[in-house]
Amino acid sequence: MEWFYMFAMAVVSIFFMGVRIVRPTVRGLVERLGKYDRFAEPGFNWIIPGIENMYLVNITEQLVEAQSQEIITNDNLNASVDAQIYFKVKPDAESVRNCIYKVQNYQYQIVNLARTTLRNIIGTMTLKIANSERGKINAELQSILKRETAEWGLEIVRAELKEIDPPKDVQETMNKVVKAENEKIAAVDFATACETTADGTKRAEIKKAEGIRQARILAAQGEAEAIQLVNEAAEKYFVGNAQLLRRLEAAEKSLMNNAKVVIPAGTELVNVIGELAGVVPMKVNNKEFF
Numbered sequence: 001m002e003w004f005y006m007f008a009m010a011v012v013s014i015f016f017m018g019v020r021i022v023r024p025t026v027r028g029l030v031e032r033l034g035k036y037d038r039f040a041e042p043g044f045n046w047i048i049p050g051i052e053n054m055y056l057v058n059i060t061e062q063l064v065e066a067q068s069q070e071i072i073t074n075d076n077l078n079a080s081v082d083a084q085i086y087f088k089v090k091p092d093a094e095s096v097r098n099c100i101y102k103v104q105n106y107q108y109q110i111v112n113l114a115r116t117t118l119r120n121i122i123g124t125m126t127l128k129i130a131n132s133e134r135g136k137i138n139a140e141l142q143s144i145l146k147r148e149t150a151e152w153g154l155e156i157v158r159a160e161l162k163e164i165d166p167p168k169d170v171q172e173t174m175n176k177v178v179k180a181e182n183e184k185i186a187a188v189d190f191a192t193a194c195e196t197t198a199d200g201t202k203r204a205e206i207k208k209a210e211g212i213r214q215a216r217i218l219a220a221q222g223e224a225e226a227i228q229l230v231n232e233a234a235e236k237y238f239v240g241n242a243q244l245l246r247r248l249e250a251a252e253k254s255l256m257n258n259a260k261v262v263i264p265a266g267t268e269l270v271n272v273i274g275e276l277a278g279v280v281p282m283k284v285n286n287k288e289f290f
Contacts, residue, residue: 022042027039027089028054030053057089062107068080074123083114084159084162089154089155094153099154
């Protein structure tokens with residue numbers, strides 16, 4: 001009985017010694033006597049203690065730094081360049097096996113591959129182009145890393161340049177150039193704004209003058225039309241009568257002061273004045289007098 005109890009305890013101990021719990025963020029490879037045996041999924045797994053071993057592989061996204069290095073650009077300037085590489089191991093069994101059995105240390109390998117690739121890419125560019133085309137460099141670096149690590153079971157998520165620093169004296173010169181360019185752009189913008197303001201003022205003055213001119217034309221046209229209406233009314237209602245009335249007013253004023261008035265014979269006022277005064281005109285030397 002004691003023997004059975006000891007055997008049971010040994011079995012339970014061996015069982016618990018072989019228990020392996022795999023988390024969702026990792027995958028496991030089980031080797032038996034140094035040879036790959038099976039793939040361990042997340043959850044409960046059991047291995048034979050002393051005979052089997054489990055190696056866990058992280059499948060979450062990871063970051064490695066391609067440390068700063070000096071790269072000679074196409075215009076013979078030493079630029080200090082570093083980058084960051086984001087990658088992860090694919091979660092399928094084949095990819096996990098490849099990252100362990102086909103490359104000795106995939107993190108170390110990615111860093112060195114990224115550094116070499118950056119030297120090849122930036123070495124063909126001038127410093128100015130390299131600084132202005134970071135997106136293109138990132139895309140090319142990611143593409144090359146993805147192609148070169150295709151058999152390692154890795155996924156290159158993205159590659160990003162952190163810095164492209166030129167020598168200090170070159171940096172100072174570039175800063176002066178940038179400052180001069182900014183001042184030039186500001187001056188051009190200011191001149192354009194002034195020109196736009198002047199053009200707006202000019203247009204406003206032209207519009208104002210056009211308005212005054214149009215108002216004067218309309219006023220003159222109104223006055224002309226009013227005069228025309230008055231003339232038309234006078235022609236229609238007062239031709240002859242107005243002239244006769246004016247002559248009668250002149251004769252009346254003259255008679256009121258007992259003045260003698262010489263009126264040419266044959267005029268329309270002769271009969272009118274005669275009728276008013278009760279006299280008949282007389283002819284003297286072919287002239288008529290009252």
